[in-house]
């Protein structure tokens with residue numbers, strides 16, 4: 001990640017100021033390297049702002065020769081992200097599914113996880129994360145023969161809700177769908193596939 005409009009020394013200084021603000025001594029042994037560690041960590045967990053790290057989404061011809069075959073293709077996995085209100089983690093599971101266009105493209109299935117990880121590596125709300133993932137995959141599949149339906153369900157535990165503030169269970173569910181005619185079939189399949197924690 002390229003840190004814009006400021007240099008590393010300024011950021012280290014800002015982190016030391018924050019450490020003082022919370023009551024710490026930024027010069028004590030255990031904290032001396034902390035600003036450097038935080039900068040390295042931010043480069044990793046906020047890599048979703050770096051256009052050079054946009055994942056390559058490999059797609060293939062569906063090969064159905066135009067035969068109508070509404071197969072639902074599904075994938076699931078974990079995600080880690082950071083909430084834009086408190087800069088605290090939210091993390092959990094995603095369930096993704098789509099119905100390829102018989103004349104269109106199919107996805108290399110490992111690419112869904114790569115898109116999820118890239119989009120998750122920013123500050124955001126969970127609702128926008130779901131939309132960003134679907135939009136990036138939609139663009140890779142192209143608009144000539146778009147998928148007949150596509151959707152994602154996210155379940156995230158928000159530490160800003162469980163660890164502070166209201167201090168209730170922090171789980172939140174959100175979903176985002178695209179419909180080009182086959183959304184009911186997609187939702188029926190997703191509801192069998194999704195298993196909330």
Ligand SMILES: Nc1nc2c(ncn2[C@@H]2O[C@H](COP(=O)(O)OP(=O)(O)OP(=O)(O)O)[C@@H](O)[C@H]2O)c(=O)[nH]1
Pocket residue numbers: 083084085124125126127158160161164165166
């Ligand atoms: N919809 C949605 N809300 C979120 C997400 N992450 C955090 N929030 C909520 O965003 C809200 C921010 O509310 P504010 O009143 O501005 O902040 P706050 O004073 O810290 O609020 P409390 O968390 O209630 O203490 C809170 O209700 C959070 O629970 C998210 O991904 N989606």
Ligand SMILES: [Zn+2]
Pocket residue numbers: 083084085086087088158160161
């Ligand atoms: Zn929050």
